[in-house]
Amino acid sequence: MTEEKHHHHNTPLSEIEERVKRLEALLIEKNLVDVRTLDQLVDTYENRVGPKNGARVVARAWAEPAYRDRLLDDATAAIKEMGYAGRQGEHMVCVANTPEVHNMVVCTLCSCYPWPVLGLPPTWYKASSYRARAVAEPRSVLNEFGVQLPDQTEVRVWDSTAEIRYLVLPMQPAGSEELSQDALAELVTRDSMIGVALPAYTAVARL
Numbered sequence: 001m002t003e004e005k006h007h008h009h010n011t012p013l014s015e016i017e018e019r020v021k022r023l024e025a026l027l028i029e030k031n032l033v034d035v036r037t038l039d040q041l042v043d044t045y046e047n048r049v050g051p052k053n054g055a056r057v058v059a060r061a062w063a064e065p066a067y068r069d070r071l072l073d074d075a076t077a078a079i080k081e082m083g084y085a086g087r088q089g090e091h092m093v094c095v096a097n098t099p100e101v102h103n104m105v106v107c108t109l110c111s112c113y114p115w116p117v118l119g120l121p122p123t124w125y126k127a128s129s130y131r132a133r134a135v136a137e138p139r140s141v142l143n144e145f146g147v148q149l150p151d152q153t154e155v156r157v158w159d160s161t162a163e164i165r166y167l168v169l170p171m172q173p174a175g176s177e178e179l180s181q182d183a184l185a186e187l188v189t190r191d192s193m194i195g196v197a198l199p200a201y202t203a204v205a206r207l
């Protein structure tokens, strides 16, 4: 991926970030909100509200083979079908993990990220160390995230751009086949849709 092809969105984003920073400073100065409340709010969008959309997409792809096919064929349309569309989600590509191939996503130049399905990018995703190391030594990065893949599994790293945003379709955890889509969505973590975690399922014994 050359720098030229990576028409990224630094300019408009910076303006927005600039305005948000000024607004944040003003709110704190006027004692309208405290820093902790703001941090919690960001955390909510980063970790909970945002990624829930992506989790519903993944759960449906696990439960409905026809939807999975549509998602892999045209992710933008299949995601829009679920009602998730908008800025930073106009050109989506979904890459499916298999026993043979594990996908992970990075934006090597800035922090391109599919907002409609994942919310705000986490701090580590924007960090220069992740952006550089995800490409140079993906397996080491995965190990640090707690993911150990079999040696024979190929790791593919996808570089996001303003043109294309990737969503990883993780493999459905064994034993979860009978769960409802809502229950399946609970298994899907944000990090598993970036490709730095694997969803897990432990059946709870019913007494």
Ligand code: FE
Pocket: 008, 009, 107, 108, 109, 110, 111, 112, 113, 160, 161, 162
């Ligand atoms: Fe970017």
